[in-house]
Amino acid sequence: MMERISPKSVLALRMFLRRVLCDGGAQSPNPDADMIICGVLRVSRTWLLSRPREEPPGEKRDLALSLARRRANGEPLAYLLGDAFFCGRKFFVDKSTLIPRPETEILTGIADGFLKKIGGGSFADWCTGSGCIAVTLCADNPGFTAFAVDSSPAALASARRNAEFHGVADRITFIECDDPAAAPIKPESLDMAIANPPYIPSAVIGTLESQVRDYEPREALDGGADGLYVFRSLLGGLPCFLKPGAALFFETGGGKQPGEIAEIAAREAPSLSLEKILRDHREITRFMLWRKLPK
Numbered sequence: 001m002m003e004r005i006s007p008k009s010v011l012a013l014r015m016f017l018r019r020v021l022c023d024g025g026a027q028s029p030n031p032d033a034d035m036i037i038c039g040v041l042r043v044s045r046t047w048l049l050s051r052p053r054e055e056p057p058g059e060k061r062d063l064a065l066s067l068a069r070r071r072a073n074g075e076p077l078a079y080l081l082g083d084a085f086f087c088g089r090k091f092f093v094d095k096s097t098l099i100p101r102p103e104t105e106i107l108t109g110i111a112d113g114f115l116k117k118i119g120g121g122s123f124a125d126w127c128t129g130s131g132c133i134a135v136t137l138c139a140d141n142p143g144f145t146a147f148a149v150d151s152s153p154a155a156l157a158s159a160r161r162n163a164e165f166h167g168v169a170d171r172i173t174f175i176e177c178d179d180p181a182a183a184p185i186k187p188e189s190l191d192m193a194i195a196n197p198p199y200i201p202s203a204v205i206g207t208l209e210s211q212v213r214d215y216e217p218r219e220a221l222d223g224g225a226d227g228l229y230v231f232r233s234l235l236g237g238l239p240c241f242l243k244p245g246a247a248l249f250f251e252t253g254g255g256k257q258p259g260e261i262a263e264i265a266a267r268e269a270p271s272l273s274l275e276k277i278l279r280d281h282r283e284i285t286r287f288m289l290w291r292k293l294p295k
Contacts, residue, residue: 024072
């Protein structure tokens with residue numbers, strides 16, 4: 001005789017959340033339901049699959065249902081659970097920062113290869129947001145110190161929390177700054193600068209999928225009328241901080257942007273030499289690499 005499953009069991013809760021998510025049009029209801037339950041109960045998916053008849057506390061079931069309903073309405077799972085994974089590490093995220101993207105993992109990997117060739121020194125991460133780039137690069141390159149720069153105090157608080165969680169806060173200086181030229185960094189002191197700035201044209205913001213448009217911080221998305229406002233500022237201010245031979249990495253919106261940014265750099269930053277434009281995993285021309293020319 002088949003054992004009766006309690007309607008309060010983990011298995012019943014999984015099935016119920018899946019229905020809620022499906023009815024709301026969620027694209028991945030099964031993994032979303034499991035991640036919500038794991039996040040609420042603070043258990044692994046292995047535990048979840050091995051304990052189908054476990055009865056979670058009532059308040060945990062209520063919380064899981066509340067989160068599933070919010071997810072069904074389009075709220076990003078990372079904000080609901082308060083964390084996301086980036087380059088194999090967990091990062092705390094909230095609505096003051098963008099959710100880390102796979103494209104930015106590629107950028108970080110490229111920069112990591114550059115730092116490993118040097119072995120030690122200093123770099124800056126502009127528009128740091130959650131600090132995922134700066135923290136990852138410091139954690140993987142113990143010979144480096146970093147500056148994590150952002151115009152948002154809330155984002156910097158998030159970045160500091162992540163740096164403390166991963167044990168690298170003592171090697172990162174957090175700077176609230178809107179104008180790169182005014183940053184308190186010594187001239188020609190950096191071996192590298194890296195930035196994933198806002199690059200979406202203002203008129204395009206309204207066409208983005210709702211979980212981006214309605215929940216992620218607009219100031220971290222909106223790059224002005226042509227999407228290039230922050231790039232102009234960075235190219236005008238960052239080169240003076242770079243040592244001769246230092247690298248500058250950008251993530252862009254792809255399409256025509258790399259060519260347009262290269263034209264800006266040719267006018268505004270003659271000390272930089274464009275070395276590479278690289279593609280992401282979707283074959284979009286996404287990343288740009290400059291080197292500071294020797295004197």
